[in-house]
Amino acid sequence: MRDRIAQGVHSGALTEGEAHRLYQRERALSWQLASMERDGGLSHDERRRVRAQMEALHAEIDHRLNNHRHAHVPMPGLQRRQEMVRQRIEDGVASGSITPREAERLEQREHDVLRLQARAQRDGVVTQEERAMLRDQVALLNDEVDRMISNHRRVYYRR
CATH class of the missing domain: 1.10.8 (Helicase, Ruva Protein; domain 3)
Structure with missing residues (x-):
């Protein structure tokens, strides 16, 4: 995700502000995942919740990158x-x-x-x-x- 955000900034598809917000969300998700793993592993519900949050972040990155490719x-x-x-x-x-x-x-x-x-x-x-x-x-x-x-x-x- 970080590489795609960086590529978006480099290509001009993402502004610095958009990239900053996306980096913050990615970092928060990573911290949440690390915290859950420290507690002894992920339950099925935690795994599902993290996967949904990751998919949502991927979708937002895609949207922001692709949004600039169209008119x-x-x-x-x-x-x-x-x-x-x-x-x-x-x-x-x-x-x-x-x-x-x-x-x-x-x-x-x-x-x-x-x-x-x-x-x-x-x-x-x-x-x-x-x-x-x-x-x-x-x-x-x-x-x-x-x-x-x-x-x-x-x-x-x-x-």
Whole structure:
């Protein structure tokens, strides 16, 4: 993964900021794997979770590398919102308010949005309808992140 990120920076397909974020995710995944192995090996669920996270990171690297090979239609507002959602997921996992299983589900939804975005950009023109659909999908994902973060803090009152 590190080599592909470095090649992406060298070719200009990745910015330094994108590469930095990808390196951070790869490093965090490596630390998580090492930590799990130190605990006496990986259980089936841990192995499945790590594999899913690795596949998600590979998919994101592929998306970022391939996204620049097609006609790129700038959508800075949408990209900022996607980055904000990505950061909220990472912060939620780090704080423990989002479980690893919830994070997998959110990352899968995030990759679904990235695939929709790549499909919309493929012909070099993103219509207003496609932009609206992408904005709606990111908003739904953001709402889902809100629910996942707050579901651990619900207070139930008895009368």
